[in-house]
Amino acid sequence: MKRGWRNTLRWGIPLVMMPLLVVWGGWKMGDRFYAWGILGMVILTQALFVTGFEKKTVGSRRMVIAAVMTALSVLGRVLFAPIPGFKPITAIVVITAIWIGGETGFLVGALSALISNFFSGQGPWTPFQMFAWGMIGLLAGLLAQPLKKSRLALSAYGVFAGVAYSLFMDIWTVLWYNGGINWPLYAAAVATALPYMISYALSNVVFLLLLGKPFGEKLERIKIKYGV
Secondary structure (H helix, E strand, O other): HHHHHHHHHHHHHHHHHHHHHHHHHHOOOHHHOOOHHHHHHHHHHHHHHHHHHOOOHHHHHHHHHHHHHHHHHHHHHHOOOHHHHOOOOHHHHHHHHHHHHHHHHHHHHHHHHHHHHHHOOOOOOOOHHHHHHHHHHHHHHHHHHHHHHHHHHHHHHHHHHHHHHHHHHHHHHHHHHHHOOOOHHHHHHHHHHHHHHHHHHHHHHHHHHHHHHHHHHHHHHHHHHHOO
């Protein structure tokens, strides 16, 4: 893939194509949308991941790492299912993005939402979760250097990710309930979800501080050993 096309897709897919797919589909098609929305998100996620390939061998090695991190993320979400809002999925997505790249972080985030929902339940919320966790990973990849160097910055990003995820999922709540955007209803949804937002933010900080260093050291060794 030529560099120009790669850069266009790298920004066009997450900033234009995916938001249109998720929000328009959830707004216009409701419950009929989610199966097609999931398929569309999977295709676009794979396309975004491919834009990060500089060499075929590097791409295949990234795919293996992404598969392992996705499996760990899904396992963590399933194991912590009894505790609402307290999951390691965001932390694993962020750690992957910091050390392996934003595109890989997006892939892990999106696939973690999709696969873990086979246990938690699929529905029209799934494309929204795929996009939300994917974007958290993509942004973490862009901020990799400061997040690597500072535990404070990493903790702050964990709080941001928890708040951003909750605010974005409240958009789905309003679209599902109202069939369109209604700002007073959105404000009510945000207020109602505030305890979960706090739980998301705190759990992100806890898991990032617990897992960031050991996972990061292992991923760094893998990068050096296999030239990822």
